[in-house]
Amino acid sequence: MILILKSNATDDQIDHVLERVEALGLQHHLSRGTYRTIVGIIGDEEKLREEPLRAIPGVAKVVPVLPPFKLASRDAHPEPSVVDVSGVKIGGGNLGMIAGPCSVEDRDRMFRIAESVSKSGANLMRGGAFKPRTSPYAFQGLGEAGLQLLREVGDEFSMPVVTEVTDPRLVELVSQYADMLQVGARNMQNFALLTEVGKSNRPVLLKRGMSATINDLLMCAEYILSQGNANVVLCERGIKSFDSATRNLFDVAAVPAIHAISHLPIIVDPSHATGRPDLIPSCALAGLAAGADGVHVEVHDCPEVAKSDGPQALLPDQYDELARQMKSLAKLLGKTISPLPERKA
Amino acid sequence: MILILKSNATDDQIDHVLERVEALGLQHHLSRGTYRTIVGIIGDEEKLREEPLRAIPGVAKVVPVLPPFKLASRDAHPEPSVVDVSGVKIGGGNLGMIAGPCSVEDRDRMFRIAESVSKSGANLMRGGAFKPRTSPYAFQGLGEAGLQLLREVGDEFSMPVVTEVTDPRLVELVSQYADMLQVGARNMQNFALLTEVGKSNRPVLLKRGMSATINDLLMCAEYILSQGNANVVLCERGIKSFDSATRNLFDVAAVPAIHAISHLPIIVDPSHATGRPDLIPSCALAGLAAGADGVHVEVHDCPEVAKSDGPQALLPDQYDELARQMKSLAKLLGKTISPLPERKA
C-alpha cells in the first residue's frame, strides 16, 4: 500500500500517519519528493485494505499494490482451474458448451431442444425455473416443477444441467436437481446468495454484473471460494454502455484480462451480451478466439412464443451451424469440447 | 405498441403478425409507408409487454408507447406521494434529512453522532447493521446487536431510524427494529428481497443500482408496490461512469426526470454519489435545487477509524454547516423539513 500525501500535509499530519501504520503492526518507508511526500507501507496489505486510510488528515490518495482478491488470483494458484460439472470439464483447455432455452417451459419442447443441442455438440443443458424478471407482472418461471423437468431431460440425454438460483432460501432445493448453480448478473453482488452457494457442493456459474469491473467480479468469486466451494466458472455476458445497437456491450477483452490474473475458467454468453440472434454466432466465435473456456447460448425452437428472452434465442438449426464452426475453431486453437458423460445405467 | 417491420417483410409474414395480434384479443392498424410497413396495436399494452413480438419473423423493431410500470407512474397517481416514516414525512414538499454513520459501531459513538445530527436538523438516523461488503474479509456489520443499538439511539433522540436489509430471510427481524428498510444499490434487482420488503409494513428506501436506468429503478419500485406496500422512497446515489474523479456519477437530472413520470418521492445521496467529502455539500445543495425530497449524508465523528466508508463521511461540524445551508435553500424553495416526532412518553 502506498499513501500519497497532500502537497500541504503538515509534519504533525505525517507523524500521525506513521503512528497509525505502526499501530497496525506494519513498517513504513517515508519518501519526501520535490512536490509530494509518499509513505510506502511494508507488510501484509490485507491488514490495511479495510482501514479507512484515505480519511486520515493529510492523505490525498491510497494506492494498493496487490489485487484485492486472494483465492481467485493466479498468484495463489498459477495453473488454470478445471471445474468438473458431473463429468463435463470446463477450463484448462476444456470447453463447456451450454445451450438451452431461457426458461424451462413445457416437457415436449425441453426434450426436443435437448435432443437437438446435444446432437450438435452442447455438453451442458440450461433452462431457468426461477426467473429474475424486471417486471413483477412477467412470467416468473415454473419453480420446482421446472427443476424436475430439467433434471428429467438432463438424465434422458446424459447432459449435466445448469439453472439459476435467485434466493438464498432456494439454494438447497435447486441443488437437489441441478448439476451447476447459476448466479445471474443482477445477483452478482447479492452477498447472502453468494455465501449460500459457497456453502453448497455444486459448481457455480457466476455471471458478471452489468456494471461490474473485472475486479468486482473476481471479488464475488472470492466470496464463494472463501466459503469452501472451489468450483467457480465465470461468465462474461455484456456490460452497460451508451450504444443501444446491442442489448449490452460484449467485453471480449475480459476473457484474456481475467486469465491474466485469475485461474478460474471464464466462458462467454453472446446471447445476453448482444440480445441479437444475428450477432450471436460472430460473438461466440470471437469469444473462443479470445480464449474463452466455453460458450453459453440460448436456443429455442419457436422464439416467438418463448416465455422469456425469445428475441435473443437461436433456432436449433442455427445453433447446429454455429456448433460446427465452433468445433473447427476449437480444433485450430487446440481446445477440447468435453464429451457428455456416460449415460447412467 | 408499434411494430416496425423489416423492409423485406413478406405478405405472409405480415399476415402472420396480424394473426398473432388478433390471437391476443387485440386490434391492429396497418400502415404501409414508402419504405416500411408499420403495425399499430390497439388495446391493453400490458397483454403485449411480455410477448416476444420482436422474435416474430419480419419484425424489425418493437416500440412501446407506455411506460412499463403502472403503480409507480404519475398516470396512476397524479399527486406526489407523501411517505410517513413514523411521523417524519417525505415527499410533496416535505424533506427527509437522513444522517448517520455508514455502519453502526459502538454505543457511545452512535449517541454522540445522533445528538449532533439531530441538533443540526436531521430527522432520520441511519446506520448499517448488515453490511453488503465487496470483500468477504471486510467488516460485515454488528447484526442484530447493531439493530438494537440503532433502535435505542432512535428512541433516545426521537428520530425514526433507517437501516439496510440485504437478505429476504432478515426482513422480519430488521422490521422489528427499524422504522424504514433500506434496499441498497447492489440489491436493487434482488427480486426475492423486493418481494419480501413489499410484504412488510415498513416504508422502504430503494436505492438506484449503479447501472440502473430510471425505468429499471421504477420497475423495482413496482415490485414493492405490487406486493401492497405503497411507502417507497427512491434514492439517487450515483451511477457508473468512465471518470474516476468521483466514485460514481451523480445523476442530478434523475430527480426532475423521475418527478415527471412518477409520484414517488426521490432523495439524493451525495455521499455515495461522489465518495468525496469535499464535494458532498455542493452536491447536496444541487440535489435540493433540482427538487429532491430529501438528502442522505453519511456522518462520522472520526472517519479515519470508521469500520466502513470512512473516507466519504462528513464530520458532525461539517454536517452542521451543510444543514444550515440546506435549511436556507429549503426555505427559498418553499420546502419544509419535517420536524422530529414527539418523544414517546
Place this chain on the structure above:
Amino acid sequence: MILILKSNATDDQIDHVLERVEALGLQHHLSRGTYRTIVGIIGDEEKLREEPLRAIPGVAKVVPVLPPFKLASRDAHPEPSVVDVSGVKIGGGNLGMIAGPCSVEDRDRMFRIAESVSKSGANLMRGGAFKPRTSPYAFQGLGEAGLQLLREVGDEFSMPVVTEVTDPRLVELVSQYADMLQVGARNMQNFALLTEVGKSNRPVLLKRGMSATINDLLMCAEYILSQGNANVVLCERGIKSFDSATRNLFDVAAVPAIHAISHLPIIVDPSHATGRPDLIPSCALAGLAAGADGVHVEVHDCPEVAKSDGPQALLPDQYDELARQMKSLAKLLGKTISPLPERKA
C-alpha cells in the same frame, strides 16, 4: 511518479529501471516490500510524464503523483480566475448568463429573442453561425452572414456575443465578429483548433467532450492556456451514459470537482446536458447551487420551426421565469450576475 514493479521483477530489471531514471537526471528511492518492490522518483515529474515507463520490462504500474496540467491548476493560480468578456465578468462570484437560439436564423427572430432574454437578465447572447451537425444533409448554419447578424444584435442590446468556431481556418474570421469563441464538445480534442483559439485574443468557452474526463477537459484548456490565451471558461454539458431518459448525463459534481483543482470558471449547459426543456430549469438551478459560474440555456421563440435543436429550447417566457429563480438563488449564494456593459455611444 511511483513505479510499482511486477512481483517477478528480476534484479537486472530493477537495475535497468534505476538506470533509466538516472539517465533522465532524476533521483530514485527504492522500497522493497513484502510482495512488491516500489520505485519512487524524485524531481520534476514533467520530465517523466511522456516517457513510456510502463513499457520498461518489470514495471507493472506507473502512478503519477501530480495532475498532468500546470497552467490550469489551482497550484499554479490559487485564486479563481475572472474572465472578462467585453465587460461581462465570469468567475470569482460573477455569473455569466448565456442565452439565445442554437442557430442564428432570421434577423427579426434574433432581435426578438435578444430583447427578451436581455430583459430577463441574460448577459451574453449566443447563436451558431457555423454548426457542427451530425448529418451532412442538415442545416450547417448561415456562415459569415450569421456572424454579422449576431454582431448587430449584440451591438443593439449591448450584449457581448458568443458563437462556435469549428475550423482552425475560421478562427480569425469568427474573432472579427464575436466577443467569445466557443469550442464545442465534438471539437474538445481538436488540437489544431485549440491551438488557433489559444493564439487569438478572444475569451474561449470550452465545452466538455461527451466522453471526456475532468482531467481530459483541463488538458484541453491547458492547450489554449499554453498558447498565451488565459481567458478560458469551461462548460459542463453532459456526458455519455447508458440511460436514454436524458440526452446526456448532466455531471453536476464536475462543477465542485473542477473548482477543487483548477482556477478556471466553469458554467453549466442544461440544454445540451438533458435535451429536455422540462428538465432544464431544475438542472440550471442545480448547477448554480453546486457553485457554477454561469448557466448556458438555449432559447427560441418557436422551437417547432427552429433550424437546429428546437426540441431542447426554452420559450422566452419560460426563460424569464427561470431567470427569476436563478436571480433569487444567486442572491442566496452571494453571487453577482454581471450587468450588461454600457451601451457604446
Place this chain on the structure above:
Amino acid sequence: MILILKSNATDDQIDHVLERVEALGLQHHLSRGTYRTIVGIIGDEEKLREEPLRAIPGVAKVVPVLPPFKLASRDAHPEPSVVDVSGVKIGGGNLGMIAGPCSVEDRDRMFRIAESVSKSGANLMRGGAFKPRTSPYAFQGLGEAGLQLLREVGDEFSMPVVTEVTDPRLVELVSQYADMLQVGARNMQNFALLTEVGKSNRPVLLKRGMSATINDLLMCAEYILSQGNANVVLCERGIKSFDSATRNLFDVAAVPAIHAISHLPIIVDPSHATGRPDLIPSCALAGLAAGADGVHVEVHDCPEVAKSDGPQALLPDQYDELARQMKSLAKLLGKTISPLPERKA
C-alpha cells in the same frame, strides 16, 4: 417517421401536427389507440429528419423508421465494398493488416520495423507524423519530415502507407505522401476535417470516436462519402467504459453489427482498444473471428523509448507470432490477406 402523442394531447394539437406534416408535402396516417394517439408519416423521411417535430406541442416522442445514413447503408449498396489502397484490398473477404509504430521516429528504426512486419505478413505500414496528443507538452510528431520518411520506407518495402491527418489545412500535404489518410478517434466528429478528406482522392481510415455509437460512426462516414470519396474503411478501436482494466472497451460486436447495416469494411485496432500488449493477440484473433476486414497493430522494436504509446506496442517478434496465428485463422475463415503490390520498377 412515427409520432407518439402525449396522453393529454388536445384535438387542436393533433390538427396542428397534421397540418405541419401536410405543409411538408407528406401524407399522414392517424391511429387513435386506447391510451395514445399515433401519427404515421408516409413519404421521404429525409425531409423530416431535421425538422424539430418533437418540439411541436402535444408530441411526446419521435420514432424514425429508417437509419439516418444513406450512402453508407447496405440498402443503398447490398454488396460489401472493397477498398483498394494502392493495390492492397480491404473488404469483401480481403484483409488489411496494418502494422507499424505509433509515431514515425528515426529512419533506421522505421526501416527495421517495416522489414520485420512486412516479412510477417503485414500489408500496410503505419506511422504518425502529426500526432494528436492529450498534452500540449508531449511530442507532436515529426511533421513533413515524418511523412517523407514514411513514404521512403513504404517505397522500399512496397507497402502502402497510412498516416493520420489532424487538420483540414494539412489534407493536401499528407495526401502527397500517404496512400491512405487516417482520421483519428478524437477527430471523428471534426466535420471540417471529414469534409476535406471527403474531397481528397485518398482512401480514408475512419476510427470510431471513444463515445460514438455505431450510428454516429456511420454518419461520419456519410460525411466523407457525400463529398464523393467512396473509399472509407471503418476502425473499431475501443470505447469509453467504467472498467480501467483495459484502456478502452473493445466493442467486438460492432464488427458484425456494422456489417449488418453497412457495406463499408471495418477493421479492428486491439492496440488502442486494450492498451495492453498482453491482450492484443487475443483481441486481434477475436476481431478476425467476428468478421473484421483487417487488424491494426502498433509495433515498436524498443517500446520503452518510443516517443508515444510505447506501453501498448508489440515487439516485432510478438507481432510475427500473432501474424502466424492470424494467417491460420484467416484460412479457416476463408479470408485472404491481400499480398503486397508489385514493387515499382
